[in-house]
Amino acid sequence: MGLVYCRGCASQINASSSSCPNCGAVQGSDRPEGLPISNKNNLVALLLCFFLGILGVHRFYVGRVGSGIVQLLTLGLLGIWTLIDFIVILFGSFRDADNRRLSW
Numbered sequence: 816m817g818l819v820y821c822r823g824c825a826s827q828i829n830a831s832s833s834s835c836p837n838c839g840a841v842q843g844s845d846r847p848e849g850l851p852i853s854n855k856n857n858l859v860a861l862l863l864c865f866f867l868g869i870l871g872v873h874r875f876y877v878g879r880v881g882s883g884i885v886q887l888l889t890l891g892l893l894g895i896w897t898l899i900d901f902i903v904i905l906f907g908s909f910r911d912a913d914n915r916r917l918s919w
């Protein structure tokens with residue numbers, strides 16, 4: 816036993832807690848330890864960013880539609896924003912609309 820991450824807010828809580836003292840989210844016993852992970856895939860996001868990144872397609876893929884539209888309209892801020900996103904995805908730090916890391 817020890818500390819685990821809350822499935823609601825990802826703050827560290829005691830593993831024996833049935834709900835999070837910070838956000839109140841109920842913690843399931845079937846939950847794997849570690850940060851909550853997105854069902855979206857880093858490799859897919861990486862390929863979308865590489866081929867269609869200036870259109871913001873990788874952001875639409877992970878559900879971040881608002882910033883995806885901005886990228887679409889600005890052509891990924893002329894490619895610079897897309898390049899940054901590509902690096903972030905490459906290091907596995909890209910997050911979906913629910914602020915969860917993507918899986919590999």
Ligand SMILES: [Zn+2]
Nearest residue numbers: 821824835838
């Ligand atoms: Zn919480």
